Amino acid sequence: MNPNEPNWNILPLQEGVVMWYHILNTLEELKDPNYFNKSNLFSKSLSFKIASQPFSAGVEKYAYFALDMPTKKMVMK
Numbered sequence: 001m002n003p004n005e006p007n008w009n010i011l012p013l014q015e016g017v018v019m020w021y022h023i024l025n026t027l028e029e030l031k032d033p034n035y036f037n038k039s040n041l042f043s044k045s046l047s048f049k050i051a052s053q054p055f056s057a058g059v060e061k062y063a064y065f066a067l068d069m070p071t072k073k074m075v076m077k
Helices: 027-031
Strands: 014-021 041-050 062-068 072-076
Touching: none
Parallel strands: none
Antiparallel strands: 014 041, 041 062, 062 072
8 A cells, every 4th residue: 555646657558448328217227137238338548547456445445545537536446
């Protein structure tokens, strides 16, 4: 673990894809087995930098400092 924000200038730029489903209006929509079809899945390409060590850990995840490019600070888990 490293609680300090990294030096972004020395970290390599990485490429990734963010995937998500649209926000539902009702619980019934979530119960519909067709909701999780690939046709309802959206994606977007992402360029980012991420710290080599997490700054925090939970029960199931580690939290990392990250930087969306162009510059936008965020946390990745």
